[in-house]
Amino acid sequence: MSQKTILIAGLGLIGGSLARAIKLGHTDYHVSAYNRSQAPRDFAIQEKIVDEVSDDFAALAVKADVIILNFPVQLSIDFLKKLATLPLKENVLISDSGSTKTEIVAAAETIFAGKSARFIGGHPMAGSHKTGVIASDELLFENAYYILTPSTLSEPKDLAELKDILSNTRAKFVELSPKDHDAMTAVTSHFPHVVAASLVNNAHDFAQLMPFTENLAAGGFRDMTRIAESSPDMWAEILMSNPDNIIYQIDQFSQKLAQIKQLIVQRQSAEIWDFFDQARKLRSLMPIHKGALENFYDLFISVPDKSDVIHEVLGYFAGHNLSIINIKINETRVEINGVLQITFKTEQDQKTAEHLIKENSDYDVYK
Numbered sequence: 411m412s413q414k415t416i417l418i419a420g421l422g423l424i425g426g427s428l429a430r431a432i433k434l435g436h437t438d439y440h441v442s443a444y445n446r447s448q449a450p451r452d453f454a455i456q457e458k459i460v461d462e463v464s465d466d467f468a469a470l471a472v473k474a475d476v477i478i479l480n481f482p483v484q485l486s487i488d489f490l491k492k493l494a495t496l497p498l499k500e501n502v503l504i505s506d507s508g509s510t511k512t513e514i515v516a517a518a519e520t521i522f523a524g525k526s527a528r529f530i531g532g533h534p535m536a537g538s539h540k541t542g543v544i545a546s547d548e549l550l551f552e553n554a555y556y557i558l559t560p561s562t563l564s565e566p567k568d569l570a571e572l573k574d575i576l577s578n579t580r581a582k583f584v585e586l587s588p589k590d591h592d593a594m595t596a597v598t599s600h601f602p603h604v605v606a607a608s609l610v611n612n613a614h615d616f617a618q619l620m621p622f623t624e625n626l627a628a629g630g631f632r633d634m635t636r637i638a639e640s641s642p643d644m645w646a647e648i649l650m651s652n653p654d655n656i657i658y659q660i661d662q663f664s665q666k667l668a669q670i671k672q673l674i675v676q677r678q679s680a681e682i683w684d685f686f687d688q689a690r691k692l693r694s695l696m697p698i699h700k701g702a703l704e705n706f707y708d709l710f711i712s713v714p715d716k717s718d719v720i721h722e723v724l725g726y727f728a729g730h731n732l733s734i735i736n737i738k739i740n741e742t743r744v745e746i747n748g749v750l751q752i753t754f755k756t757e758q759d760q761k762t763a764e765h766l767i768k769e770n771s772d773y774d775v776y777k
């Protein structure tokens with residue numbers, strides 16, 4: 411154990427979650443936090459998320475051994491520039507949590523060329539559409555990938571040091587080049603946010619003609635658009651920071667839409683079936699089915715909206731000694747089925763439970 415001062419700059423959802431995890435994992439560390447506004451600072455002290463808070467970035471930065479920037483991407487680059495003007499500690503280790511990596515790593519390499527500061531880009535691949543320290547959670551990154559992008563300002567021992575500092579996030583660390591990171595996250599994160607926002611805007615436009623439309627949005631629309639409630643500040647910056655990869659995805663996607671449109675125009679029902687079947691098979695093979703809790707096994711049960719349904723389903727398992735890790739019921743509405751999600755520790759328990767539910771009820775069960 412070593413005494414270190416860790417500065418969390420930006421006490422929002424990500425900064426707050428990192429601070430919580432770091433402090434819980436390393437009680438010997440002094441964790442300080444910069445935030446421009448007072449309410450998050452007061453909250454963080456009250457909740458014992460950090461040891462010290464201030465709106466004086468420079469004063470905290472010069473005392474820090476490790477600095478993690480948790481701002482919208484472009485602002486983190488501005489803060490890197492500020493850091494370069496300060497008498498920082500020798501060999502200070504700097505990282506960030508931004509959703510794009512090429513721009514910030516290139517900026518750090520230029521800004522700190524010839525200085526002793528070390529820089530490693532970071533991106534925890536978990537989060538929420540919510541913002542702010544109030545939504546922060548020390549388990550936010552558990553089992554999620556945490557991408558680290560080394561730079562010319564870092565060596566393997568620096569990576570090991572950063573992983574140790576972040577170890578209590580319980581994330582899975584992966585090293586990628588900034589370029590590969592930005593290409594891949596454009597597909598799985600940045601472009602889907604563009605689609606979600608477009609779906610909502612599209613429904614709204616159509617509702618100008620037929621106002622009842624929005625009332626008919628069901629579970630599928632809700633699942634596909636939750637992230638449209640994300641912060642516009644953050645997403646505008648992400649698009650500006652990774653434009654070429656996102657434009658490429660928009661072009662690829664436009665081609666896919668044009669293809670399916672053509673199939674519909676030509677009434678090619680067999681090909682349309684193949685289009686959906688291919689997606690269904692591919693999705694079932696994607697690692698997202700393991701969720702954040704890799705190696706845990708989920709069952710999704712379509713259940714009626716009644717108060718004792720969890721009791722009822724658990725009753726089917728009586729005497730089978732199944733290890734259940736988590737039970738969650740997604741929002742249900744009167745007369746509409748809800749989804750009961752039960753997470754098991756082993757595949758065998760998942761199979762047994764599936765069998766028992768099918769034997770005792772006519773509920774649909776999915777993995």
Ligand SMILES: NC(=O)C1=CN([C@@H]2O[C@H](COP(=O)(O)OP(=O)(O)OC[C@H]3O[C@@H](n4cnc5c(N)ncnc54)[C@H](O)[C@@H]3O)[C@@H](O)[C@H]2O)C=CC1
Binds near residue numbers: 507537
């Ligand atoms: N929200 C998410 O799900 C994820 C976000 N990220 C990245 O993490 C970074 C932080 O995002 P969140 O914590 O979600 O956002 P947030 O909105 O919860 O927090 C942003 C922080 O930046 C500060 N800030 C904003 N403008 C400022 C300014 N002009 N001067 C000083 N401070 C300012 C705010 O006070 C706040 O502390 C972003 O770069 C984002 O791309 C990465 C992974 C997941």
Ligand SMILES: O=C(O)C(=O)Cc1ccc(O)cc1
Binds near residue numbers: 536599
């Ligand atoms: O809300 C969600 O599900 C997200 O997609 C969270 C998220 C947002 C930004 C990132 O860079 C990584 C993860």
